[in-house]
Amino acid sequence: AQKITQTQPGMFVQEKEAVTLDCTYDTSDPSYGLFWYKQPSSGEMIFLIYQGSYDQQNATEGRYSLNFQKARKSANLVISASQLGDSAMYFCAMRGLLSGYSTLTFGKGTMLLVSP
Amino acid sequence: EAQVTQNPRYLITVTGKKLTVTCSQNMNHEYMSWYRQDPGLGLRQIYYSMNVEVTDKGDVPEGYKVSRKEKRNFPLILESPSPNQTSLYFCASSLAGTSGKNEQFFGPGTRLTVL
Numbered sequence: 152a153q154k155i156t157q158t159q160p161g162m163f164v165q166e167k168e169a170v171t172l173d174c175t176y177d178t179s180d181p182s183y184g185l186f187w188y189k190q191p192s193s194g195e196m197i198f199l200i201y202q203g204s205y206d207q208q209n210a211t212e213g214r215y216s217l218n219f220q221k222a223r224k225s226a227n228l229v230i231s232a233s234q235l236g237d238s239a240m241y242f243c244a245m246r247g248l249l250s251g252y253s254t255l256t257f258g259k260g261t262m263l264l265v266s267p
Numbered sequence: 268e269a270q271v272t273q274n275p276r277y278l279i280t281v282t283g284k285k286l287t288v289t290c291s292q293n294m295n296h297e298y299m300s301w302y303r304q305d306p307g308l309g310l311r312q313i314y315y316s317m318n319v320e321v322t323d324k325g326d327v328p329e330g331y332k333v334s335r336k337e338k339r340n341f342p343l344i345l346e347s348p349s350p351n352q353t354s355l356y357f358c359a360s361s362l363a364g365t366s367g368k369n370e371q372f373f374g375p376g377t378r379l380t381v382l
Contacts, residue, residue, distance in 0.1 A: 155309075194375070195375050196359075198372075201370065203368060252363070253298065255312070255359075257302075260309050
């Protein structure tokens with residue numbers, strides 16, 4: 152079974168500062184993928200970034216980067232130069248080989264508030 | 268435009284009145300899934316489908332039914348809704364395959380209230 156843990160229910164950051172959202176996972180899968188999604192107050196789920204378990208380099212997408220530490224089973228999202236529009240709920244998720252990549256398991260989310 | 272659509276977006280109903288939430292995708296994805304989102308619990312998978320006529324239970328399937336008669340459609344059926352099924356529901360789709368990289372595309376969500 153897979154499990155995602157996001158220990159920060161809420162985070163506050165000032166505009167233009169960097170922020171790290173924590174995600175740890177537990178799996179016995181030999182191969183898996185890790186995802187981060189953003190959910191603004193309007194409710195839609197927006198894909199941000201993906202990291203494969205065998206990727207050699209940490210994933211980056213614009214201001215988003217994923218700090219992947221496989222031995223520690225962590226996949227923290229780093230947002231550089233926060234903007235007011237980054238205020239949202241953020242979900243970490245994973246899917247793995249043993250389930251045929253069929254099940255996306257989500258954490259409970261972290262609410263990020265960016266202040267001016 | 269590539270998208271996943273859900274209807275209705277908002278629904279208020281009463282206990283026991285059968286309802287269907289439709290989901291359709293135009294990306295020719297094999298894999299489709301339904302999730303429910305509740306405060307403090309994140310998203311939990313209800314049912315998923317790897318292809319036409321192939322469906323399987325997720326983590327919270329009780330009280331729900333699905334069907335996959337066509338590749339593009341994956342309706343969620345609540346035969347006898349109860350108040351504990353009040354939730355925000357998401358449909359999602361992706362390519363199937365042997366890679367975990369296939370991003371799931373989400374519909375806009377359906378907010379259901381059962382009185």
